[in-house]
Amino acid sequence: MFKKILIANRGEIAVRIIRTCREMGIRTVALYEISDRDSLHVRLADTCVRLPNHHAFMEPDTILSIAQEQGVDAVHPGYGFLAENADFIRACEAAAIVFIGPPAAVVEATRNKISMLEQARAAGFQTVINSSHSFDEGEFEPMAAAAAAIGYPLVLKSCSGGRGRGERLVDSPDHLSEIVRRAHVEAKAVYGNSRLFLEQAILPAHQVGVQIVADRYGSLVHLGDREGSIVHNNQKIVEESPALCLSSEGRDALLETAVRLARLFNYQNVGTVEFLVDAAGEFYFSEIKSRIQIDHTLSEMVTRVDLIREQIRLAAGEALGYGQDDVTCHGWAMMCRVQAEDPARRYMPASGHLRRVRLPGGPEVRVDTYLYCDSEVPSFYDPLIAKATVWATDRPACVDRLRRALEDFAVIGVPTNLPLLTEILRSPAFVAGEYATDLLHQPLETKPATDVEMLRRDLAAAAAVLYARRHETFTPQTPDQWATGWHRTSRHIQ
Secondary structure (H helix, E strand, C coil), X not given: CCCEEEECCCHHHHHHHHHHHHHCCCEEEEEECHHHCCCHHHHHCCEEEECCCHHHHHCHHHHHHHHHHHCCCEEEXXXXXXXXXXXXXHHHHHCCCEECCCCHHHHHHHHCHHHHHHHHHHCCCCECCECCCCECCCCHHHHHHHHHHHCCCEEEEECCCECCCCCEEECCHHHHHHHHHHHHHHHHHHHCCCCEEEEECCCCCEEEEEEEEECCCCCEEEEEEEEEEEEECCEEEEEEECCCCXXXXXXXXXXXXXHHHHHHCCCCXXXXXXXXXXXXXXXXXXXXECCCCCCHHHHHHHHCCCHHHHHHHHHCCCCCCCCHHHCCCCCEEEEEEEECEEHHHCCEECCEECCEEECCCCCCEEEEECCCCCCEECCCCCCEEEEEEEEECCXXXXXXXXXXXXHHCEEXXXXXXXXXXXXXXXXXXXXXXXCCCCHHHCCCCXXXXXXXXXXXXXXXXXXXXXXXXXXXXXXXXCCHHHHHCHHHHHHHCC
């Protein structure tokens, strides 16, 4: 087993990795730059190394040099940054440092979205219809021709990110030019690669992922499915496991297909096979994410398997040690992605000093975060600041528990998307489980507030008015030390 691991990431995922490493008796090296020096991952790691700037997280040479200087056995990339960089994985191997994740060949195969879909179709799997080429800036005419051939509506997707940043829905050719321009800009800013490809839109659709765990000796299991169909600003913000859109027979077929697809690409370590599911329950293979994902906490809650521990074990060469029959998914789990975003400014990312933080707790409530009172939310990174994940025996109880957890969550210092998350959990469509990826395309209907909720609302309004009244004028106060009279009696000292 490894003795020291460099964590080439920051924020809540770095904290998550450090905690598992501490339980396994593995020393950790954390990275940070000056604006992030007060982050919790810096305080928890055994050793911390300061980077020259925030761009250094994306510089393989810089990360590898630090790894060698610190004498680490392995590098854990978390998600984002260098998590799916095949060149970085090969550089680690050349330096005799283990990359905690899939081998370079697997990452390369799954990173090439178009080739991956073509290979899956050739093997007989049902996939989404996509363009046979990708397009860079300045290649609008061939892209427009490919779009006409596929037909509208269609989806623009980043070659580096897939679903997420850079993804755009196009309803008609009239809007294609402007949407393509914006998608290129976002993909370039987030991934450093502006290339896009086209995919036929499935509407309405459900996004379903299957968690895969595999060793290098051929053993492979799935840890159930999860649905992430509630998307805001191209990011999944509320997810649940299991997926509501699947029947019992459909779930069995989808899980079996996910395992077969993972074997097709000789998958190793931890990853997610993703599908789109239409209104009729038909599913279409979309992509494979060759890394740990933000929503891995859902799979951990329903199976009680520590996926970070599994990543480390498998990267160290250990066998999986269990089969599919040993994996049991029980109960229901839900997760909300809490982000530092300003609702008054179209959910623009926000940063600042946190004057107060109150995290939810209670039975089966888990919060992954790097926040604490008097910490900072930097402006250079993804606005994700916390993940609230809950588990219950059934879905209604899970909805109630997550709603209560969000009501307990308080962050003062930066605006967050907590009001939006609370509104989603109160919407009849979500409560009934009758939603798809278009849920947030129109105003949400919400249930009437209960008496308790109205009381809390009124108390919050009263507290806000009292706070404003107390701070609107200056009230002179006598310092405590003056009350002792020292300034008067001192005059009599000879």
